[in-house]
Amino acid sequence: MIKIDNLHKKYGKNKILTGVDLEIPEKGIFAILGPNGSGKTTMIKSILGMVVPEKGDIFIDGQKTHSNGLYRKNIDYLPQIANFPGNLGVKELIKMIKDLRDTKADENALIQRFGLTPFLDKKLSNLSGGTKQKVNLVLTFMFDSQIIILDEPTTGLDPVALLNLKELIAEEKAKGKTILVTSHIMSFVEGIADEIVFLLEGKIYFKGSIQQLREKTNEVDLEHAIANILKENNA
Amino acid sequence: MLKILKYSFYDLIRSRWSYVYLLFYLILGFVLLFLNNDLSKAVITLMNVIIILVPLIGTIFGVMYYYNSKEFTELLLAQPIKRSSIFIGQYLGVALSLVMSLVIGLGLPFVLYGLFESSAIWDFSLLLITGAMLTMIFTALAFNIALYNENKIKGFSYAILLWLFLAVIYDGLFLLSLIIFETYPLDKFTLIATVFNPIDLSRILILLKLDISALLGYTGAIFNQFFGTSIGLFSALGMLLLWIILPVWNIKRKAQKKDF
Ligand SMILES: Nc1ncnc2c1ncn2[C@@H]1O[C@H](COP(=O)(O)OP(=O)(O)OP(=O)(O)O)[C@@H](O)[C@H]1O
Ligand SMILES: [Mg+2]
Numbered sequence: 273m274i275k276i277d278n279l280h281k282k283y284g285k286n287k288i289l290t291g292v293d294l295e296i297p298e299k300g301i302f303a304i305l306g307p308n309g310s311g312k313t314t315m316i317k318s319i320l321g322m323v324v325p326e327k328g329d330i331f332i333d334g335q336k337t338h339s340n341g342l343y344r345k346n347i348d349y350l351p352q353i354a355n356f357p358g359n360l361g362v363k364e365l366i367k368m369i370k371d372l373r374d375t376k377a378d379e380n381a382l383i384q385r386f387g388l389t390p391f392l393d394k395k396l397s398n399l400s401g402g403t404k405q406k407v408n409l410v411l412t413f414m415f416d417s418q419i420i421i422l423d424e425p426t427t428g429l430d431p432v433a434l435l436n437l438k439e440l441i442a443e444e445k446a447k448g449k450t451i452l453v454t455s456h457i458m459s460f461v462e463g464i465a466d467e468i469v470f471l472l473e474g475k476i477y478f479k480g481s482i483q484q485l486r487e488k489t490n491e492v493d494l495e496h497a498i499a500n501i502l503k504e505n506n507a
Numbered sequence: 508m509l510k511i512l513k514y515s516f517y518d519l520i521r522s523r524w525s526y527v528y529l530l531f532y533l534i535l536g537f538v539l540l541f542l543n544n545d546l547s548k549a550v551i552t553l554m555n556v557i558i559i560l561v562p563l564i565g566t567i568f569g570v571m572y573y574y575n576s577k578e579f580t581e582l583l584l585a586q587p588i589k590r591s592s593i594f595i596g597q598y599l600g601v602a603l604s605l606v607m608s609l610v611i612g613l614g615l616p617f618v619l620y621g622l623f624e625s626s627a628i629w630d631f632s633l634l635l636i637t638g639a640m641l642t643m644i645f646t647a648l649a650f651n652i653a654l655y656n657e658n659k660i661k662g663f664s665y666a667i668l669l670w671l672f673l674a675v676i677y678d679g680l681f682l683l684s685l686i687i688f689e690t691y692p693l694d695k696f697t698l699i700a701t702v703f704n705p706i707d708l709s710r711i712l713i714l715l716k717l718d719i720s721a722l723l724g725y726t727g728a729i730f731n732q733f734f735g736t737s738i739g740l741f742s743a744l745g746m747l748l749l750w751i752i753l754p755v756w757n758i759k760r761k762a763q764k765k766d767f
Contacts, residue, residue, distance in 0.1 A: 283766065322584050323766045339763070345587035355578040359518070372510055372586050 273298045274319060274419065274450065279328035281314055288314050290474035292328070301441065301451045303461045306471030307502065312454045313352050315471070316423055319452075320349055332419070345375065348415050352423035352454075354408040358397030362388065362407055365396060369411055379414040385436055386410065402428040413440060420444055422453040426460055438463060458495040470498070472505065508592035508599075511583065515600025518579075519572070525608055528564060532612025540620050546627040550634060553613070554713050557638045558706055562645040563670050565605060569649025570666045572601045574659045584767050594650070594762040595755065602646040606639045613638075633716050637709045640747045644705050645670070647754035654761045677704050697729050705750045712743040 317323040491497040656662035
């Protein structure tokens with residue numbers, strides 16, 4: 273379980289998060305929604321300790337996160353932008369991350385699943401965007417941690433890969449994991465999320481099930497419901 | 508941290524620039540020995556080259572590596588690894604690979620020339636030690652500059668300016684102030700001014716060891732007079748060590764607070 277307590281974060285004068293309180297349940301898929309620049313990635317990076325918040329605490333399984341970051345061994349994280357050292361090969365990169373984390377990993381099934389075998393010896397700088405994202409996915413899912421955090425996992429994927437990803441997420445959910453995901457693809461979110469939060473202007477605007485959001489906004493589909501919130505807020 | 512060091516070190520060993528650097532020192536070593544035909548004379552020429560060039564190379568490699576390994580760093584930051592291990596590991600990877608190029612590149616020609624039978628061996632060793640320390644110092648300073656500047660071009664410019672200042676401008680300003688304040692007793696001022704410049708410190712360290720009073724100059728003479736040769740030697744070494752420790756400590760401190 274992840275608990276966020278009164279989280280504040282600004283970059284310079286730019287206030288991004290102004291008091292976020294959130295409890296993410298132990299099991300199931302939890303989606304974070306919000307417009308571009310609303311601070312989804314910032315929130316995720318705060319959980320991971322990659323961003324240092326001004327104020328607020330983060331607890332994982334009741335334990336306050338330590339600044340040494342060693343608690344990250346229980347978290348598999350997929351970054352929004354797959355930035356890899358360009359001079360490494362795919363196989364080398366996978367090997368390196370395994371060596372650095374020093375835990376049990378199973379990459380072969382994932383390499384098969386995403387059809388990455390032909391690219392194993394290619395340099396990362398020579399891969400297409402979607403292929404890089406597949407490598408990104410392999411690096412995330414090859415470990416078996418209790419918490420999985422996915423920042424825009426669908427970016428650049430073709431329909432086949434997307435289906436694979438959905439299956440993969442469902443399998444992990446069935447293992448009883450905590451899965452945190454952000455996405456702008458509403459159909460994707462609707463298909464997988466048990467609960468959503470909507471981040472707006474530094475705070476949590478809505479938290480609940482998709483059904484509750486529909487009722488609140490009187491819209492049938494999620495895309496319109498979200499658009500509705502945004503319009504209301506601008507008016 | 509050792510794992511990070513290993514990966515950074517291998518990464519650099521595979522890069523073309525390490526070999527260019529190594530080759531440069533090999534050639535320099537051979538040419539100096541060929542021209543001077545005398546080990547101890549070559550050591551003095553070498554000192555002048557080392558004191559100016561080693562800081563420059565350390566600075567450039569330091570900033571370049573920091574900015575070029577941004578992706579690697581980002582990847583590491585998401586892993587269960589301490590931030591200090593990431594940055595200190597990378598720093599040591601760069602610094603040690605540079606030190607290795609220096610030691611091999613200069614050591615090889617001199618050893619082939621009969622260094623081990625020569626009396627210049629201690630002078631030469633001190634030269635290498637000083638070179639190694641200057642590498643550690645300037646790589647650390649470069650990492651500091653890069654950590655404070657997101658903008659690559661800015662970071663690069665500041666790093667080069669720092670080198671230019673310490674290697675060239677500092678001495679000029681120092682001489683100028685000696686002329687202007689001619690009538691005041693300047694011993695303390697001179698000592699302090701030297702301590703704040705690792706390049707000057709290195710020069711004095713080597714000249715004290717070589718015991719060439721003619722080359723020691725005003726600063727060196729004061730150093731000599733103030734501490735005596737052996738204490739002067741050790742205090743200069745100690746201060747160079749501080750010049751490594753403080754910037755490295757600040758790398759750790761700054762990295763802890765930074766957002767990625
Ligand atoms: N390292 C940084 N330094 C300064 N500002 C930053 C930094 N990272 C993010 N920001 C700013 O913080 C705001 C929130 O960014 P964040 O990446 O958290 O948004 P997001 O909700 O993930 O958006 P998106 O949907 O586009 O992924 C943006 O305005 C961004 O410009
Ligand atoms: Mg984002």
